[in-house]
Amino acid sequence: MTLAVIGSRALDGLQAPEVQVEVHLANGLPSFTLVGLADTEVKEARERVRAALVNSGFAFPHNKRITVNLAPADLPKESGRFDLPIALGILAADGQLDAAKLARCEFAGELSLAGELRPVRGALALALGAGRSGAKRPLVLPWASAQEAARVSDAEVHSATHLLEVVRAMLPGDGGEPLPRAVAPPQAAPAAAPDLCEVRGQAAPKRALEIAAAGAHSLLMVGPPGTGKSMLAQRLPGLLPPMGDAEALASAALQGLAPGGFDPLRWRQRPVRAPHHSASAAALVGGGAPPRPGEISLAHGGVLFLDELPEFPRSALEALREPLETGQITISRAARQALFPAAFQLIAAMNPCPCGWLGAPAASGRACRCSPDQITRYQGRLSGPLIDRIDLQVEVALVPAAEMLAQPAGEPSALVAERVARARERQLARQGVPNGALLPAQLDQACRLAAAPARFLEQAAQRFGWSGRSLHRVLKVARTIADLAGDEALAVTHLAEALQFRRAFAAG
Structure with a gap:
């Protein structure tokens, strides 16, 4: 046989998507040609494969014209x-090798020059793609990648550590040694998270943190240096409910696309991303060629903490506007387009002015040295549309x-997390999503108002000049406050508390 077709998968x-690796051996001048829109890493496979086969004891067809085609030809292929x-x-x-046995499986793995199999990026995404395709073919991966991919329950994953193991399983006849089926490692115990009881005082910010955790709302904290904004943000993950299966798989698959890959010890733990304020727009939302997920996608299902918010580049902050609304990001380039989930919970912190001491009490010995124009310009680094999208x-x-x-020690995180979990269960039972993700069409059903609350909300909207988006945000927050209290109907008290968490900013 001079033609073989092997199943594999690319990452887009x-x-x-499925890729057919077609290998043809022909007489002629010896050569090794690789076609099919392959990047440099894939083309370098010629040298790795040649050395791996020879060092594993196989006869390499040096006297043949070898042509490898990666189909479809219009799909870019990258990595080893x-x-x-x-x-x-x-x-x-x-x-x-037995071509019929090979046709029943899909393969992916990078080879060392000695024939050892090395992990590949995006193993979990490969397994999810194999499961979605309905091909029902086993996926053969390097051992470390197989451990990661085995978390997909509807995909059959087998592991190998060396090229020889795969070859023995694919020998003609019935004498092959079957590859072991990969089993996901047990879930590691989560590391102890910082406890909310360590934060003294700050009743209003802690209440805002509880509401944000219960309804998956975005939160902006404004205050002088050293008041505990970062300390509060670090305690939010300890208040969030555990991840569901689908949410955990999506988060882990995205982590697997990033440099360093997915850490198995972080399975079912909500990701927390805290990029430095020098991060570019591409670092936050994703980009590159091929497109890679940015911080907002790596925080999918978890928390994105942006400290010193006005210090981020304006273009980077404005790029957050659409993902905050839609929960996803589409990265478009001239040659290709990629869609990544980005349902993150934004927690941001900032000083009220350039020097940081605006509004500090006289007893603190600190006084703001900024002029009104400086304060306006500093707060104006955050545009009105962006501020409008932050719930609390x-x-x-x-x-x-x-x-x-x-001050005595406050409530421990465990007690607050129990209230948060009960409120989140009410939301999921009522509408299937947290209140922070409610669509405008769902608000009428979830946030029905009696005459008195409706009149109160209308008067507040007219007085503060709210946009339609601001009105919806207040309704979502009030719905979460009611869920925390165990109330089915929205009352004036719920709306009044939600009103306290809207702070006016100068739009820039």
Whole structure:
């Protein structure tokens, strides 16, 4: 046989389209040609495959004209995941392997020069793609990648550590040694998260944090330096409910596309991303060629914490507007387009002015040195449309040292997390999504108002000049407050508390 076809998969964003690795051996001048829109990493497979086959004891067809085609030809291919299927295709085309056995599986893996299998990026996305395609073919991966991919329940994943193991399983006849089926490692115990009881005072910000956790709302904390904004943000993950199966798989698949890959010890733990304020727009929302997920996608299902919010580049902050509304990001380039989930929970912190001491009490010995124009320009770095998309906006005041030392320890995170979990269960039972993700069409059903609350909300909207989006945000927050209280109907008290978490900013 001079032609062999091996199944594999590429990565296109979070999708994993099927790729046919076609290997043809022909007489003629010896050569090794690789076609099919392959990038440099894939083309370098020629040298890796040649050395891996020779060092594993196989006869490489040096006297043949070898042509490898990665189909479809218009789909870009990248990384070393095609090393293993190319090597198997050469052996099958040379008659050393059973082509029928190879056709029943899909393969991906990078080869060392000695024939060892190395992990590949995006193994979980490959398994999800194999499961979605309905092909029902086992996926053969390097051991470390197989451990990751085995978390997909509807995909059959087998592991191998060396090219020889795969070859023995694919030998002609019934004498092959079957590859072991991969089993996902047990879930590791989550590391102890910082406890909310360590934050003294700050009743309003802690209440805002509880509401944000219960309804998956975005939160902006404004206050002088050292008031506990970062400390509060670090305690939000400890209040969030555990991830569901689909949410955990999507998050882990996105983590697997990033440099460093997915950490199995973080399985079912909500991701927390905290990029430095020097991050570019591409670093936040994603980009590159091929497109890679950015911080907002890596925070999918978890928390994106942006400290010193006005110090981020304006273009980077404005790029957050659409994902905050839709929960996804489409990265478009001239040659290709990629769609990544981005249902993250934004927690941001900022100072009220350039020097940071605007509004500090006189007893603190600190006084703002900024002019009104400087304050306006500083706050104007955050555009009105961006601020309008943040559900909760709370001031974190400077607490005098004597008062802070006299404050008793607050509620532990475990008690607050119980209330959050009960409120989230009510939301999922009622509408299937957290209140922060409610669509305008769902608001009428979830946030029905009696005459008195409707009149109160109308008067507040007219007084503060709210946009339609602001009105919807207040309704969502009020719905979460009612869920925390266990109330079915929205009351004036719920709306009044939600009203306290809208802070006016100068639009820039």
